Amino acid sequence: MSDHQSTEDNNERRSFLGVLSGLIAAGISAVLGVNIGRFAVSPALSAAGAENWSDLGPVGDIPEGNPVKKNVVVSQDAGWGKFQAQRAVWVIRSGEKVTVFTAVCPHLGCTVNAKDDVFICACHDSKWDVAGTAQGGPTPRGLDALEYKVEGDVLKVRYQDFKQGIAQKEVLS
């Protein structure tokens, strides 16, 4: 056993080397951690929704009255790819007046169906009338209408995704 003084020196040396080792470990972990963190997170945060105007064909071809289901092609920028994918929308035409709803249920994102002039989401039994107003079930709001325009005689719709589960219609971006 060494005397009191050298034990203290020894302890000091122990903790000094220990702290240095700890600093090295912390430094390496920080450099790796920060880079893995931004690698994992920043593409997710910087992703912006694309503006997708899709053709729905001539307005006159859409039957009047009950909702008609149409597929639109949207382009999705996702990581390493540009994905062209189909999305469903509901179109209702009465004369000149057109309404386009996304078929994504505002509750939890299932696909909304139509039976005659009533919209139904079979997942959790939400219902809407032909104007998209909620008529029962757990849905927090009416169906989400999409922007549209008529160019020449072609109906074009701007497909967007909306936040689910809240009372307001809010675009996801």
Next chain:
Amino acid sequence: MADKSKVEQLVGWVDERTGVKALADEAMNEPIRGGARWAYVFGSALLFLFAVQVATGIAMTLYYVPTADHAHASVAYIQKVVPGGALLRGIHHYASSAMVILAVVHLAQTFLYGAYKQKRELVWVIGVVMLLLVLGFGFTGYLLTWDQAAYFGTKVGTSIAGEIPVVGPIQQKIMLGGTELSTVTLSRFFTTHVFLLPLLLALLAGLHVALFRKAGPAGPYHNKDDKKVDRFFPKQVFFDSVAMLVVFVTLVYLAMTMPAELGPVADPSSDYLARPPWYFMPLFQLLKWFPGSWAIIPTAVLPAVVFGALFLLPFLDRKAERNPFKRPIASLVLLLTIGGAVGLIFLAKHQDRNNPEFAEKLKKQDEEAQAFFKTPFEPQLIGATAAMTGASGAGEVAAAPAAYMESCADCHGANGQGEADLGPPVIGLAAKPKRTAEDLLKIMEDARAYDLKKPMPASFPDISEADKKAIVEWMLKLK
């Protein structure tokens, strides 16, 4: 301080339930005969490298896709777009080489110090298995980028495996998942690289350290200053930490100054000159000297002899003597083996440089890889044809002109969508900046003038000027 006592209370609470303090004491207070030394850092540095590979490797699987049609695009995305991607991929790339180097150094040191003796046979044998696993990591990881070097390197590698007598053909089929290098091969290399090998290596590393701790460090080979004993903490821990820091800084430096390479996507029809990563170069060089059926000497006999000798070493050499200077034959054999392997690597490089044909081809390949590396990332188009033909009956595009169908469609697809391995899509070509009808006409003749990687093949068919214009007009309509 009140805070400290709170911390102590918490530690005490956890310790009562886990016994973590006793565990930490055991780990940190291991006696090191002869004192802590810089010479003992290699094992810890290897463990550190493995941890780095796990961390960077898991990160990359966030974006990597192990299929033949998307792997390369996903690696290019990691390399060129994702913040931190080039750094993490670079670290992973150089750490794989560092693992081979440090594993050989660790093995050589254990050999020279005679540290495999005195009931440490199993520690040694497990270590040799781990060296094989590290080489397996290198072999399976090399294919994952699916660029030219990866594809052709692995093609040669699996063919070598197929030449081994008796088991070769079956072994090759199992490796490839069939008769050809395909997306199935990529899947099984991926599974091996990210699931099987890491699991095995982690288990063996744990066992390696546990058995090493049980036997205790061998200490200096001369057994003179055995009276001096350090504990693992703090001195050896500090030495190990410094070694890890040196390794890590080196990796970061290399990753930032010489980014991990990524060449153009694999093109099986090209005449790419395959070269293995440096640690397989000795085998590659030997293959040149053993033609035909003699090739089994470097591909099977020699590796079997080297690794067989390594496995049997602690059972054959049972003398207590550990001083490398008093075991001249053993020491000489080791140095000659390592020296020979290094010599073969340099010889292979030297021959490539001095063979005008190879040198030129390799230089060209390197330039193509550099050019691809510098091109900004282009996202891969997925499902473009479905969009063009208009699933909703909208957005239809006129059919391609007859001249296109006759001369171009075989490689670029009937709808301009491109064909894997044959030709890139022409969809989107007109959308790039500075692509007027005139530019598109010129691209047909001289793609390089527009920074496109590859011109069309020399067999480019004769098309009349009028037909060319019709094709360009159609291309301009493609979206």
